[in-house]
Amino acid sequence: MQTRAIILAAGKGTRMKSEKYKVLHEVCGTPMIQHVIGNLREAGISDIYVVLGHGSETVSNYLGESIHTTIQEEQLGTAHAVRQWQDTLHDKDGHTMVVCGDTPLISDTTMQAFMHYHLETGSKATILSSRTQMPFGYGRIVRKENGSVKRIVEEKDATDLEREIKEVSSGTFIFDNRTLFEALDKVNNDNAQNEYYLPDVISILRDQRARVEAYVTPDFEETLGINDRVALANAEEVMRKRINTLHMQNGVTLIHPEMTYIDKEVEIGSDTVIYPGAIIRGKTEIGRSAMISSGSEIKDSIIGDGVEIRQSVVTSSKVGRGTKVGPFAQLRPESELGEEVKIGNFVEVKKAKLENEAKVSHLSYIGDASIGARSNIGCGTITVNYDGKNKFRTEIGQDAFIGCNSNLVAPVKIGARSFIAAGSTITDEVPDDSLAIARNRQTTKDGYYKKDN
Template identity: 70%
Template structure:
């Protein structure tokens, strides 16, 4: 049977106090609408639609071709939003999930359970409900003796007895598709806001004595809708806890999970140890038996097995097996380190490749360079890659030694097994097996101080 999901993402989100569309605000490194899309797709839905607003070009651009997009030209309520798909879907068979784009914590597991329950009960509509400790502000679920739903009662219309109920409607529904669109045609805007609301479609089905059910999730926190920055921070905290628990269950050691920040798209191998204060973001992949110490920040990078990262910043780079980085180093985008490489304290590497066992131990800048295997770059050495207009490349051959405080003026090539004397400024190619000294001879004037007096 065909299943489809409709994600409501046309709201302005004025309470976010932001120029950015609400559904694009990030949660653990990913826009909240992307979490919803991922969860729906993981639950196995065949087709995904998103309803976006008329001024939501940024949302449309972000979504691209990942889902089918429909614009709600006028924001006239949730029922009106879903009904924008009437011409396309009204006659289709199957089931349709309607879910809000600001509910990123509703897991694929919960969505799948909701769909399975809907099929088992053969309902025409199934509400995702939850037990709220404090149900204030939510519509209450009133059930019949057989467990089906008798009605949803909004708090303002509830008697004192109904207000004692703690099962609430979360605003997520699954409908028989044709039944949904028939009900939407009967929804009116006869309310204070003059808008068309999706729960009114459910109430129409109640009045028509159609079978309506509610699937109660045991995870009330999953159903949190994000309307402001406070709710965003609460959701971030909940999701980070889930992410960290999943990694620990998969064999990763987090010394202090509450102070370890791992984005949703990060992969980590077993026996890796991560210390508090570490931030792992984007599409980062961490191998097995890696150590990442406090204050390290790694984004969109790959760290292979047995590497050690100490208090360093790594962005868009690759670190090979057994390589040591830091403390206080920075790998900028395009950096690629081989196996058993050493990048020491206060070293910056940008768009450069270092082959196996190369060493840059301290206080150096390596930019737009290729450093051969086992080459040793001394303290304070710099590849001078920028002439004020263009970037140029430096090549250092295998087993070469670059003395302390040397400047390699690119474009320049240092041959294999060559030595650059400390303090040299090298502008010409150095052949293999050579020693280059590029500095003025020392002049010493004895008695200089006394003569000045």
């Protein structure tokens, strides 16, 4: 039978103290609701329904059309939230998992085991629970003497004895779908918050002598919900450790994992070494046997095999095999470096393509340009690409040599095997195999200082 999922994401998240909608806050570079969706899909659930609250247009836009969304007009509790899908789902066969949008750490492996347990036991409802020595704030799992689930009691409604219970609900459930929506009609708001609690469905089903189970996940950290910035930081730490462990198991060397920041979608080849303080973000791919030093930040880029990046920033760029970048260089978006290229200290590259073995060793700006293979760009060279209104390109052929402190005023073409004399300002095309000198002849005024004084 089909299993679908309802994600509860209508909470305002006031404790986040943010203009950003709660479930769009990122954990290791990915919005927490996207973690939940991704884990559901990895667990085999593709039919996903989301309950949002007011001001959620940004979430709807982010999720796109592949996810069903609806609005909970009033925040009247979790049972009321699930009922927003009653007209659509009440008569469907199969099972429905209900999960909170602020629980990004529940892994696909746990979700699969949870579903398997539910189906294996044949229960009408199964609770994902865990055990903690610090249960404050969580709904407690109240069991009968035979170990079966009797009910879930919320913190504010619990007795002193019930508050001592260490098994807590994660807020994630699986129900027989028809049973869920039939029971929702019987939920009332006779509680301290005057809300319609989804856990009350458990008590209703027990009164009907329906089978209710709880699957205890051994890792309490997986069930952590994120309600404020402290919890967000804790979740980031847990997930970062999970991500880094997986990379190390796949053959990546992290010199100091606790000080290495890698987003979830990053892919890294074996034998690559990453030093403490490196930040690797977004959809970045790093090849085999690369080296990323401390102080480097890479985002949404493709880094080839054997590349070395030292104390540099790389954004939305491609770096070919064996290329060396840095120290203290910046590759801005749409930069593309070929194989065995050298980008040295204090070089900035923007929207430029450098062919194999090209060299820009230090103190240069290469923007809106194409640099031919094996060309050597001298210290202090600037491609003058902007006239205050428009951007223009500089084209340099292969095996060219650009002398130090040259200004290449775009649009301009420098031919293959051409030389530009140091200190030149080039405004006209330079043909292949040519030498261009564009500077005033030196004038020396002997005794100038004595004359003025």
